[in-house]
Amino acid sequence: MSVNEQQEILYDFKTIEQKWQDQWLSNATYRVSSDSDKEKYYVLEMFPYPSGRIHMGHVRNYSIGDVVARYKRFRGFNVLHPMGWDSFGLPAENAAIKNNTHPARWTYDNIDYMRTQLRQLGLSYDWDREIATCNPKYYTWEQQIFLEMYEKGLVYQKTTTVNWCESCHTVLANEQVIEGTCWRCDELVEARNMSGWFFKITDYAEELLADLDKLDGWPAKVVTMQRNWIGKSTGLQCDFQVDGTNEKLSIFTTRPDTIFGVTFMSIAAEHPLLETLLKDNPRKQEIRDFTARIITEKQQQAHLDVTEKEGIATGHYCINPFNGDKIPIFVANFVLMAYGTGAVMAVPAHDQRDFEFAQKYGLAIQPVVIPNETELTGDTMEEASTLPGILADSGTFTGTDSEAAKQQIIDFAKNQEIGDAHITYRLRDWGISRQRYWGAPIPMVQCDTCGVQPVPVEQLPVTLPEDRDSQQNDCAPLHQRPAFYETSCPKCKGKAKRETDTMDTFVESSWYFARYTSPRFTDAPLNKKEASHWLPVDQYIGGVEHAILHLLYSRFFTKVLRDLGYLDIDEPFTNLLTQGMVIKDGSKMSKSKGNVVDPSDLITEYGADTTRLFSLFAAPPEKDLEWNAKGVEGCYRFLNRIFRFVQSHREKIIAGGEIKNDELNSADRELHRKTHQTIKRVTNNIEQNFHFNTAISAVMELFNTLSSLSSDKKKEKPGSPVICEAVNNLLVLLCPMVPHFCAELWSTLHHETTIDDEQWPKWDEDAAREDELTIVIQVRGKVRSRLQVPADIDDASLEAMALQDENALKFIDGKAIKKIIVVKKKLVNIVV
RNA sequence: GCGAGGGUGGCGGAAUUGGUAGACGCACUGGUCUUAGGAACCAGCGCCUUUGGCAUGGGGGUUCGAGUCCCCCCUCUCGCACCA
Numbered sequence: 001m002s003v004n005e006q007q008e009i010l011y012d013f014k015t016i017e018q019k020w021q022d023q024w025l026s027n028a029t030y031r032v033s034s035d036s037d038k039e040k041y042y043v044l045e046m047f048p049y050p051s052g053r054i055h056m057g058h059v060r061n062y063s064i065g066d067v068v069a070r071y072k073r074f075r076g077f078n079v080l081h082p083m084g085w086d087s088f089g090l091p092a093e094n095a096a097i098k099n100n101t102h103p104a105r106w107t108y109d110n111i112d113y114m115r116t117q118l119r120q121l122g123l124s125y126d127w128d129r130e131i132a133t134c135n136p137k138y139y140t141w142e143q144q145i146f147l148e149m150y151e152k153g154l155v156y157q158k159t160t161t162v163n164w165c166e167s168c169h170t171v172l173a174n175e176q177v178i179e180g181t182c183w184r185c186d187e188l189v190e191a192r193n194m195s196g197w198f199f200k201i202t203d204y205a206e207e208l209l210a211d212l213d214k215l216d217g218w219p220a221k222v223v224t225m226q227r228n229w230i231g232k233s234t235g236l237q238c239d240f241q242v243d244g245t246n247e248k249l250s251i252f253t254t255r256p257d258t259i260f261g262v263t264f265m266s267i268a269a270e271h272p273l274l275e276t277l278l279k280d281n282p283r284k285q286e287i288r289d290f291t292a293r294i295i296t297e298k299q300q301q302a303h304l305d306v307t308e309k310e311g312i313a314t315g316h317y318c319i320n321p322f323n324g325d326k327i328p329i330f331v332a333n334f335v336l337m338a339y340g341t342g343a344v345m346a347v348p349a350h351d352q353r354d355f356e357f358a359q360k361y362g363l364a365i366q367p368v369v370i371p372n373e374t375e376l377t378g379d380t381m382e383e384a385s386t387l388p389g390i391l392a393d394s395g396t397f398t399g400t401d402s403e404a405a406k407q408q409i410i411d412f413a414k415n416q417e418i419g420d421a422h423i424t425y426r427l428r429d430w431g432i433s434r435q436r437y438w439g440a441p442i443p444m445v446q447c448d449t450c451g452v453q454p455v456p457v458e459q460l461p462v463t464l465p466e467d468r469d470s471q472q473n474d475c476a477p478l479h480q481r482p483a484f485y486e487t488s489c490p491k492c493k494g495k496a497k498r499e500t501d502t503m504d505t506f507v508e509s510s511w512y513f514a515r516y517t518s519p520r521f522t523d524a525p526l527n528k529k530e531a532s533h534w535l536p537v538d539q540y541i542g543g544v545e546h547a548i549l550h551l552l553y554s555r556f557f558t559k560v561l562r563d564l565g566y567l568d569i570d571e572p573f574t575n576l577l578t579q580g581m582v583i584k585d586g587s588k589m590s591k592s593k594g595n596v597v598d599p600s601d602l603i604t605e606y607g608a609d610t611t612r613l614f615s616l617f618a619a620p621p622e623k624d625l626e627w628n629a630k631g632v633e634g635c636y637r638f639l640n641r642i643f644r645f646v647q648s649h650r651e652k653i654i655a656g657g658e659i660k661n662d663e664l665n666s667a668d669r670e671l672h673r674k675t676h677q678t679i680k681r682v683t684n685n686i687e688q689n690f691h692f693n694t695a696i697s698a699v700m701e702l703f704n705t706l707s708s709l710s711s712d713k714k715k716e717k718p719g720s721p722v723i724c725e726a727v728n729n730l731l732v733l734l735c736p737m738v739p740h741f742c743a744e745l746w747s748t749l750h751h752e753t754t755i756d757d758e759q760w761p762k763w764d765e766d767a768a769r770e771d772e773l774t775i776v777i778q779v780r781g782k783v784r785s786r787l788q789v790p791a792d793i794d795d796a797s798l799e800a801m802a803l804q805d806e807n808a809l810k811f812i813d814g815k816a817i818k819k820i821i822v823v824k825k826k827l828v829n830i831v832v
Numbered sequence: 833g834c835g836a837g838g839g840u841g842g843c844g845g846a847a848u849u850g851g852u853a854g855a856c857g858c859a860c861u862g863g864u865c866u867u868a869g870g871a872a873c874c875a876g877c878g879c880c881u882u883u884g885g886c887a888u889g890g891g892g893g894u895u896c897g898a899g900u901c902c903c904c905c906c907u908c909u910c911g912c913a914c915c916a
Binding site: 225335644696829 | 833834835836837838843844845846848851852855856857858859872873883895896897909910911912913914915916
């Protein structure tokens with residue numbers, strides 16, 4: 001290329017991106033209203049915590065969402081695509097203390113900065129719907145929902161053992177404890193007895209479990225994780241009389257069929273019955289020491305592998321109500337107080353834990369379920385047998401099939417009034433009290449005369465104090481601020497104290513997707529009309545780390561809001577895409593590892609379009625994305641090549657013209673075909689599984705064809721009409737991924753329209769069809785030759801051609817032909 | 833231990849679901865143009881002992897034909913983890 005020819009217009013992404021971002025913002029291009037004839041589509045990405053700056057994970061998440069939003073708009077949908085800020089939380093408090101500022105100030109500054117960054121990415125949000133959860137205009141409605149839940153009995157206060165993180169100085173929900181450590185700071189979590197507020201998520205356990213079946217648009221992995229988290233078990237709850245006392249010990253078992261094999265009883269160290277058993281117990285101190293030790297150990301080793309079974313005899317016995325056996329009661333380190341009843345009937349023959357325990361302490365092993373064609377004796381067993389079988393030594397149930405016996409034994413227990421069928425869930429109620437400042441205040445009041453009183457709805461919001469009255473810092477917890485907690489009782493008007501805990505930040509994110517449908521509504525948490533128009537979210541996109549926490553809570557809230565009359569849906573998110581992490585040098589990008597790439601640097605160096613393109617091209621969205629700086633340059637080169645091509649072929653593209661099938665030369669045909677094949681591939685890639693990486697590959701192929709056919713070396717170049725068709729389609733196909741770039745090129749070619757007004761292209765099957773095929777000739781299944789044949793060739797002539805093929809003949813080598821297999825449009829296999 | 837998902841060139845990743853393995857991109861090699869090239873363009877690029885042979889973690893099987901289906905094993909990632 002000569003120096004003169006290089007004086008073309010350069011791809012000045014900076015100017016282009018700024019121009020279009022300004023235009024989209026000032027025209028509110030992506031503002032939507034429910035008042036439209038078009039079908040609705042709600043696409044949502046998990047909103048960010050305003051930590052300061054966006055990171056590559058955000059770029060990836062929001063690029064994926066933006067492609068979906070823009071694609072659906074091209075397909076004629078009325079697309080709701082909102083963005084907001086999950087803006088309560090501990091980092092704001094820590095940062096505020098460090099910088100001697102107010103958490104609100106820090107948070108809103110971050111929001112302003114990150115909003116600018118998101119706009120620099122050219123994301124097509126309806127910014128009029130932006131919300132920040134730390135704004136009283138948001139959390140006032142959350143407080144109202146809280147009060148309505150309280151009214152309905154879905155909120156209660158209790159003192160119980162909770163997870164305490166000393167480093168974060170607050171209580172955590174069970175879902176926020178990861179392998180015994182805090183989800184946020186990785187500090188070991190300790191058990192504390194504290195009072196707190198709880199949401200009765202267990203009331204919805206059955207529905208949360210059953211409705212998982214409706215979520216066929218969710219990754220199976222997430223559904224399974226939720227199912228396991230809810231952890232439903234069915235079985236028998238049954239009372240065992242404690243010998244020589246009036247006490248009963250209640251147990252839960254999923255194996256009632258093994259009840260005649262019970263040889264001892266294990267209870268948790270925290271079991272309330274233990275106090276009674278220790279009364280006048282000669283070994284009182286020994287047992288106390290033991291339980292104290294294992295409680296501590298349990299806490300410290302929660303994150304470690306299973307520890308060895310250990311226990312101590314209490315010296316007491318209880319009576320098996322089925323056979324009258326007198327069995328010893330042990331305290332055992334593997335029994336959890338939090339699950340079932342905290343007491344386990346031990347059947348060493350049929351439970352591996354009990355088996356190990358029995359072996360260690362020399363307790364009887366009594367097999368009672370004998371699998372077909374086996375013999376079991378307690379002395380010879382090497383491990384517990386968990387297979388079904390026929391009952392032995394089981395009184396009147398002997399000889400019964402174990403599966404059938406389960407129900408018969410439950411029925412028997414019910415008749416004798418010693419037990420009943422029971423369902424146990426692993427899921428426990430959601431503790432939402434946090435002993436922190438930067439959260440939504442819990443709208444309750446404690447009155448010495450009237451007890452706990454809800455704040456009347458008309459007094460909402462209960463706002464966070466913004467003053468510096470605590471002497472210490474701006475974010476001292478509310479219990480240190482008399483000006484906040486000193487109040488009057490809503491009922492008796494007497495002196496009373498406000499609740500000083502704030503709500504878990506996961507409460508805010510459990511319903512924000514619904515608030516987006518009417519973010520400025522001032523009469524209620526939600527405008528029912530808007531909510532029912534837009535919800536459910538058609539496509540939700542975010543990291544898999546929220547598979548349980550946020551997604552479970554949001555499902556719960558959706559059902560609660562439905563039962564409070566605000567929503568008419570059962571499930572919030574029809575389709576869920578869990579995107580992979582962004583990896584560099586083998587591990588997730590993180591400040592502590594020092595392997596972060598700042599998106600702002602990339603935007604400055606290559607532009608937003610290149611940044612978006614690479615994050616979409618490097619891997620399919622659900623997989624982890626390995627960062628590769630050179631790959632970014634490749635994407636940048638690709639855009640530059642297109643840019644230059646459009647500049648140098650501008651006249652031809654603008655001239656356009658009608659495509660007349662019978663006047664196409666071979667280059668025309670090839671390009672025309674490739675264009676339609678590409679439309680088909682890109683559309684299918686997006687529709688089927690959002691595999692933008694292969695969609696982009698397809699467009700690259702189209703451009704490669706376009707550019708090589710148009711180059712000087714070909715005798716026959718494609719004409720203006722097919723080049724115009726190729727370029728126009730290429731720009732629309734690529735527009736969801738690189739919107740500024742495509743909008744700019746489009747406007748330089750077609751001054752009168754904007755690309756946003758275009759329709760998604762349709763492919764023409766006839767145009768996409770190949771008229772010549774390459775047929776593979778195999779001999780004994782090995783590729784020996786290839787043939788160029790007309791697409792409409794019949795099997796017989798194909799077979800004949802194959803048998804005359806020189807290469808094929810060489811390998812047939814005169815041997816007898818056994819069979820010839822012809823696969824249409826693919827291959828001929830000659831079996832000799 | 834239980835559950836889920838992976839293992840394909842030097843790298844990221846394709847492969848119409850049983851029919852040309854390695855699309856597209858990166859890296860690399862050679863060339864053209866240049867004062868220069870970290871620009872652009874052209875060509876090559878799985879491995880080997882290259883008329884051919886071997887290749888999709890390893891081993892077996894089904895089939896005319898297997899990355900894809902079946903069995904066994906190895907390995908990696910993620911989730912749950914004494915749940916009675």
